[in-house]
Amino acid sequence: MRGLLDGYPRGPAYDEMFGADGLPHPHMRALYDALQTLTEEDLARRGAARDRSFRDQGVTFSHAGEEWVFPLDLIPRLIPAAEWEVVEAGVAQRVRALEAFLADVYGAGEVIRDGVVPRSLITTSAGFCRPAHGIRPPNGVRIHLAGIDLVRDQAGVLRVLEDNLRVPSGMSYVVENRRTMARVFPGLFLEQQVRPVASYPGRLLDALRRSAPAGVEQPTVVLLTPGVHNAAYFEHAFLARKMGIELVEGRDLFCREQVLYMRSIGGQQRVDVVYRRVNDDFFDPVHFRPESVVGCPGILNAARAGNVTIANAIGNGVADDKLTYTYVPELIEYYLGERPLLPNVTTFRLDDPDVRADCLARLDQLVIKPVEGSGGSGIVIGPHASDAELAAVRERVLGEPRAWIAQELVLLSTSPAQLGDQLLPRHIDLRPFAVNDGEEVRVLPGGLTRVALREGSLIVNSSQGGGSKDTWVLTSRPEQGPEADGPPAFPAQAVRGSVPDQGPHNDQPQQQQ
Incomplete structure (x- = not known):
């Protein structure tokens, strides 16, 4: 019977299942x-x-x-x-x-x-x-x-x-x-x-x-x-x-x-x-x-x-x-x-002019990240980016160097x-x-x-x-x-500092997000 991992295609990255010899770790x-x-x-x-x-x-x-x-x-x-x-x-x-x-x-x-x-x-x-x-x-x-x-x-x-x-x-x-x-x-x-x-x-x-x-x-x-x-x-x-x-x-x-x-x-x-x-x-x-x-x-x-x-x-x-x-x-x-x-x-600070010049010369080899980005948004992976994407991120880096870093892929x-x-x-x-x-x-x-x-x-x-x-x-x-894994149970927290419901309420509608 053929196993699910028979013929598993190894790539250039380190693999968590198989070693370089093709055998499982x-x-x-x-x-x-x-x-x-x-x-x-x-x-x-x-x-x-x-x-x-x-x-x-x-x-x-x-x-x-x-x-x-x-x-x-x-x-x-x-x-x-x-x-x-x-x-x-x-x-x-x-x-x-x-x-x-x-x-x-x-x-x-x-x-x-x-x-x-x-x-x-x-x-x-x-x-x-x-x-x-x-x-x-x-x-x-x-x-x-x-x-x-x-x-x-x-x-x-x-x-x-x-x-x-x-x-x-x-x-x-x-x-x-x-x-x-x-x-x-x-x-x-x-x-x-x-x-x-x-x-x-x-x-x-x-x-x-x-x-x-x-x-x-x-x-x-x-x-x-x-x-x-x-x-x-x-x-x-x-x-x-x-x-x-x-x-x-x-x-x-x-x-x-x-x-x-x-x-x-x-x-x-x-x-x-x-x-x-x-x-x-x-x-x-x-x-x-x-x-x-x-x-x-x-x-x-x-x-x-x-x-x-x-x-x-x-x-x-x-x-x-x-x-x-x-x-x-x-x-x-x-x-x-x-x-x-x-x-x-390995990471480069693009607010340094010399470092920035070196990185801009090889944008197609680096990963460019916004310092305030999250969820993978705004990241440009140089080897996978189009010429238009590289040109756009170059302009953004030049316009606001502090807002970006570069990393080796x-x-x-x-x-x-x-x-x-x-x-x-x-x-x-x-x-x-x-x-x-x-x-x-x-x-x-x-x-x-x-x-x-x-x-x-x-x-x-x-x-x-x-x-x-x-x-x-x-x-x-x-x-x-x-x-051990299972449904944890915690005691209900004690009520402390309760006072009668009075005074300001600050009621406001909920913001939609």
Whole structure:
């Protein structure tokens, strides 16, 4: 019988299933053998079961005004324990350094005085938030949740592609992918020892509670969403449900005497921690866009007074600016006195005239990125671009050099993906999630592996036609009990600071997004 991986076409990229000798990597052998016993009909049947499960659970994302079932590829991505230890250490190191950088930028500014980064890096960054200067989070944490995007190059080296420190998304899909895969391929989990991911929401909730203002013993935590029209609304609702906290919109909150309250059936309830999924610009109309109706007027003043914690902190964008990314290796050495454990992709600062001239001379070999871009938008991949696209990006770079960086093309590693009744190589990346509770940066096992489902594409974002894979971190010590994969349960949070429903309401219509 012909196996599903017989005749698998190897390309020039590093492949996560097969080595250069054409044999499966040692940690992939068991999965390879299991896949070879499947028929095309088996794969189709499991694919149909996956689709039914996602539709029934409403696992969707919104794109161009339409709801789509989030694409989950049936073939998992496996990471051996020894390699995961490197990822854990490298991601945690990076988050610690960026935490120190943010505290410095919105505080003493020593990193500028010592010449590690130029002042212009901060003052010209769209992510720098002047109203956040001087705000000190109760436990010193500004990056409660980070998503650090990693890619593997042709030599097999894992590199950091970018940092996501504002409102990183994808955690819900990690949990849902695992739940679905455990149903679709139960036998594979019996053969492999895989670290669970069901504790993801619990870890985040614990970090949020620990970040509450001083003296609060039973903090009230809420998740602030822009509303049902937001592309990530499924995730907002999912995480609020799993953490057992209220999902609120801006119209549900109001401030009085620099204290934040939530309207509830029983009256007004004081709020101690806001896990926000609203961008900085729309978060507080007093300080940012006055026309915003998805935020809450005065909430930033309440944070400055120490009466509420905002997670992630306002102004984190200055640390995940793609130009700041080029300085992170120096920031790690400056703040931690350590060498970076995970290298960057080779990147060029186009605000330097000499560097810019060199890059413009070989645009067709480089990847050009807007420093404020997200979701794969605005990226020009030189070897795949037309002459017209290269000419257009050249003009944009010359017009505003600070707004762009250039990177050497990294041919992302490939992994087998289901395309119809075949398994074919497709490029992937990895977004591990790190949770900082003020005492420890915990890198949650696995993360979101994203896959570019279009042939030859290096853009893995779902908005650009990408999907995801379940990510299995292998271990010789399977976890039991509450850490094991299954439906987590958290106690309902105690009502604290409730007062009769009176006073100003700030009722406003919800902004459509």
